[in-house]
Amino acid sequence: MSSWYKSWILLTGFILFYVAYLLFGAFVFSTIERPVEDKLKRDIQVLKEEFLNQSCVNATSLEHFLEGVLQANKYGISILPNSSASSNWDLASSLFFANTLVTTVGYGHTTPLSDTGKAFSIFYALLGVPFTMLVLTACVQRLMHLVTYGPISMCRQKIGLEPLAATAIHFAILLLVVVLGFFVVPAVVFSYIEDTWSFLDAIYFCFITLCTIGLGDYVPGEKPGQNFRSLYKISVMVYLFVGLMMMYLVLRAFHRMADLHGLTSFFQLPHCDEDIEEDKEPIIEAGHEDQHEAEDSAKPLDPASQTSYNTINR
Amino acid sequence: MAAPNLLDPKSATHNSKPCLSFSAKSITLSPREECQAIATVMKWKTVLAIFLLVVLYLVVGAAVFRALEQPHESAQRLAILNQKLEFLSTHTCVNHSHLEELVKQVVSAIRSGVNPAGTLTNHSSLWDLSSSFFFAGTVITTIGFGNISPHTEGGRIFCIIYALLGIPLFGFLLAGVGDQLGTIFGKATARVEKMFVQWDVSQTKIRVISTVLFILFGCLLFVALPAAIFKHIEGWSALESLYFVVITLTTIGFGDFVAGGSEIEYLDYYKPVVWFWILVGLAYFAAVLSMIGDWFRVISKKTKEEVGEIRAHAAEWTANVSAEFKETRRRLSVEVYDKFQRAASIKRKLSTDLGLNSTPELTPPKRILPVNFTDEREREPMFPYMTKNGSIFQNGLGGEPRRGDVAIIEYLK
Numbered sequence: 008m009s010s011w012y013k014s015w016i017l018l019t020g021f022i023l024f025y026v027a028y029l030l031f032g033a034f035v036f037s038t039i040e041r042p043v044e045d046k047l048k049r050d051i052q053v054l055k056e057e058f059l060n061q062s063c064v065n066a067t068s069l070e071h072f073l074e075g076v077l078q079a080n081k082y083g084i085s086i087l088p089n090s091s092a093s094s095n096w097d098l099a100s101s102l103f104f105a106n107t108l109v110t111t112v113g114y115g116h117t118t119p120l121s122d123t124g125k126a127f128s129i130f131y132a133l134l135g136v137p138f139t140m141l142v143l144t145a146c147v148q149r150l151m152h153l154v155t156y157g158p159i160s161m162c163r164q165k166i167g168l169e170p171l172a173a174t175a176i177h178f179a180i181l182l183l184v185v186v187l188g189f190f191v192v193p194a195v196v197f198s199y200i201e202d203t204w205s206f207l208d209a210i211y212f213c214f215i216t217l218c219t220i221g222l223g224d225y226v227p228g229e230k231p232g233q234n235f236r237s238l239y240k241i242s243v244m245v246y247l248f249v250g251l252m253m254m255y256l257v258l259r260a261f262h263r264m265a266d267l268h269g270l271t272s273f274f275q276l277p278h279c280d281e282d283i284e285e286d287k288e289p290i291i292e293a294g295h296e297d298q299h300e301a302e303d304s305a306k307p308l309d310p311a312s313q314t315s316y317n318t319i320n321r
Numbered sequence: 322m323a324a325p326n327l328l329d330p331k332s333a334t335h336n337s338k339p340c341l342s343f344s345a346k347s348i349t350l351s352p353r354e355e356c357q358a359i360a361t362v363m364k365w366k367t368v369l370a371i372f373l374l375v376v377l378y379l380v381v382g383a384a385v386f387r388a389l390e391q392p393h394e395s396a397q398r399l400a401i402l403n404q405k406l407e408f409l410s411t412h413t414c415v416n417h418s419h420l421e422e423l424v425k426q427v428v429s430a431i432r433s434g435v436n437p438a439g440t441l442t443n444h445s446s447l448w449d450l451s452s453s454f455f456f457a458g459t460v461i462t463t464i465g466f467g468n469i470s471p472h473t474e475g476g477r478i479f480c481i482i483y484a485l486l487g488i489p490l491f492g493f494l495l496a497g498v499g500d501q502l503g504t505i506f507g508k509a510t511a512r513v514e515k516m517f518v519q520w521d522v523s524q525t526k527i528r529v530i531s532t533v534l535f536i537l538f539g540c541l542l543f544v545a546l547p548a549a550i551f552k553h554i555e556g557w558s559a560l561e562s563l564y565f566v567v568i569t570l571t572t573i574g575f576g577d578f579v580a581g582g583s584e585i586e587y588l589d590y591y592k593p594v595v596w597f598w599i600l601v602g603l604a605y606f607a608a609v610l611s612m613i614g615d616w617f618r619v620i621s622k623k624t625k626e627e628v629g630e631i632r633a634h635a636a637e638w639t640a641n642v643s644a645e646f647k648e649t650r651r652r653l654s655v656e657v658y659d660k661f662q663r664a665a666s667i668k669r670k671l672s673t674d675l676g677l678n679s680t681p682e683l684t685p686p687k688r689i690l691p692v693n694f695t696d697e698r699e700r701e702p703m704f705p706y707m708t709k710n711g712s713i714f715q716n717g718l719g720g721e722p723r724r725g726d727v728a729i730i731e732y733l734k
Contacts, residue, residue, distance in 0.1 A: 017497070024490075050426075050430075051426060051427070051430045054423065054426050055423075058419065058423050061419075063412050063413070063414040063415070064408075064412045064414075064415055068408070068411070068412070072404060072405075072408045073427055075400075075401055075404045076401065076404075076405075076424055076427060076428070077427070077428075077431055079397055079398070079400075079401040080428050080431060096387050096391040096394050097387065097391075098383055098384070098387055101382075101383035101384070101387040102379060102380065102382075102383035104383070105379050105382035105383045106379055107573075108382070108573060109375075109378075109379065109382075111463070111571055111572045111573045111574075112465075112573070113464075113465065113568065113572075113573035113574045113575050113576075114467065114575070115466070115467045115574070115575035115576035115577055118575045118576075118577040120393040120394065120397065121393045122558075122560055124393075125560055125561065125564040126560060126564075127385060128564065128567075128568070129563065129564055129567045129568075131382050131385075132567060132568070132571050132573060133567065133571070133610075135378060135382070136571050136573075136610055137610045138374075138375060138378065139375060140610070142375045207474055207477065207478070208477075210481075211477045211478075211480070211481060214481050214484070215465065215480075215484075218463055218484055218488060219463045219465075219572065220459075220460055220463045220464070220465030220484060220574075221463075221465045221467070221573075221574065222465045222466070222467040222470040222576075223465070223467035223470070223575075223576060224467060224470040224472075
């Protein structure tokens with residue numbers, strides 16, 4: 008029973024550490040953001056008063072009006088003149104919305120208004136999320152052989168590096184390529200296309216999107232009068248999907264590398280799970296990877312390890 | 322000379338047994354290579370098929386969303402425009418541009434999380450400790466509601482670094498919680514199994530029943546109960562509460578509904594309890610979603626098998642059909658040759674009767690070539706010999722007479 012006991016202790020330790028991490032984050036966010044918020048509050052209050060002073064509007068009717076505006080804004084509808092042209096639910100935007108739904112990014116800049124829409128979203132998400140995970144896993148498995156196992160075995164054979172060193176170097180290179188290709192370059196593109204975004208905003212957007220957090224404060228293609236809006240939205244969708252695949256690939260490579268270096272056995276909780284072949288796939292393949300391929304295709308999701316879902320999310 | 326029964330069309334069809342020449346031919350590939358070839362072909366196709374299916378799923382979803390939502394959106398838009406016009410008309414001293422400016426500021430304030438409606442004095446901050454804690458939680462679990470989001474540059478940079486470290490950390494935690502849930506579930510299942518074993522129920526039935534029970538119980542505990550609580554405390558409708566629960570626990574997190582996000586007086590322990598519910602609920606949902614994924618996998622495997630079976634059937638059918646076709650062709654050519662021979666002999670008779678020169682304008686031997694007198698099975702090794710023979714025939718030289726060739730030589734004489 009001692010291993011079970013040990014696992015409970017480890018879990019409690021983890022939870023405590025996690026709570027501490029959250030508290031730390033809360034404290035830092037609070038210190039950074041609160042002054043800005045207070046200033047904004049004061050500014051808007053001043054604005055309201057100014058508006059009330061110079062006009063015949065009384066406070067209650069203004070409140071009423073503002074509430075209506077805010078209600079509409081919650082659903083992405085603005086009464087500002089140049090934003091009335093494009094709908095939030097034309098085909099490209101709906102496609103974009105469906106995509107944010109199934110990849111669990113969930114910006115929230117447009118949300119279903121009707122009750123039927125909400126009910127449909129529930130079912131659509133419950134089916135679509137595992138479906139997307141399945142596709143992502145299947146694609147990533149193929150890519151792993153192409154991107155990870157192949158180069159590493161080549162490295163070993165041609166240069167004759169030690170396996171540990173080879174995996175570490177390969178992972179570093181992979182990480183660099185992914186960061187450059189999926190964060191820096193898209194950020195440059197976004198900051199160019201969207202006038203109000205700075206480079207930092209664009210990188211922040213890329214990161215928040217590719218981690219599927221999807222806060223929704225920055226959403227591309229929402230500028231009124233955007234040229235080629237449908238094409239833009241669809242290309243953002245493609246970027247999202249491919250980026251997610253690459254993130255998952257990097258994560259997988261990291262897991263395999265950590266396995267090799269013995270890190271995961273340090274972190275993993277001791278529990279008896281059915282060891283599935285796929286998890287034991289070493290990052291360095293001696294060449295007969297094809298035998299695993301049949302099993303890989305048969306088991307894109309490993310049900311026993313609970314990390315699969317959350318890791319897939321990234 | 323009487324034609325051997327090989328030439329008899331009726332018996333010919335009886336003799337030839339169309340077999341799966343594909344399987345016979347493929348012996349040339351070594352079994353492992355063939356397996357490999359088949360495995361890789363199937364897998365690329367599978368991935369492509371699944372990918373196309375996902376794209377189709379997205380397009381269908383987009384169409385449905387559009388059909389459902391666009392009318393509502395237009396209605397809302399009309400309503401707010403009317404309200405604006407009404408406002409402008411009742412308060413004539415307000416000019417258009419001022420109002421637009423105000424609205425723009427209000428909207429951006431809302432985006433920053435500041436609600437300018439009502440007086441601002443008794444509003445709690447969005448960045449007090451408990452709300453920041455909640456925000457940090459939404460970042461790490463990748464839910465990302467978005468009703469609160471950092472607006473300063475420093476806040477954003479910190480958010481990135483924080484998430485980079487926090488998401489894997491949360492992943493481990495989720496794994497741990499999921500494992501504990503799994504062990505609890507396993508123990509409960511074992512106990513239930515012990516109970517059921519007395520009644521002589523089969524193992525698979527127990528498994529299925531326990532899975533269903535797990536889903537139902539989990540739904541009750543992590544979905545229905547919280548939804549009811551949210552409905553009561555937040556004042557949402559039942560559908561909205563359920564919608565919030567599903568959207569949160571799948572980590573989509575739109576943020577249109579957020580527990581603890583409205584202007585109600587909450588109890589002190591409300592938000593931490595919500596966060597704890599999110600943690601355990603996420604583990605439960607991860608289990609459920611991976612189960613759904615397993616079903617997809619099983620279904621796709623079954624479909625693959627069925628597709629494989631259909632393929633095998635199709636191959637067999639094609640082989641049969643082509644064998645029949647060749648058979649018919651052979652029969653036809655034999656018949657044609659038959660008639661041809663008869664015509665030639667009649668002509669010869671006539672010419673000898675009439676004393677005309679017999680000039681063999683027709684060259685029947687050339688026509689014999691495509692005819693096979695042997696079965697499918699013997700066709701392969703026979704064929705090269707046959708063509709050689711045929712060409713020898715063409716030249717008029719005698720070749721080694723095989724079974725079927727006897728008749729031809731006879732007729733030529």
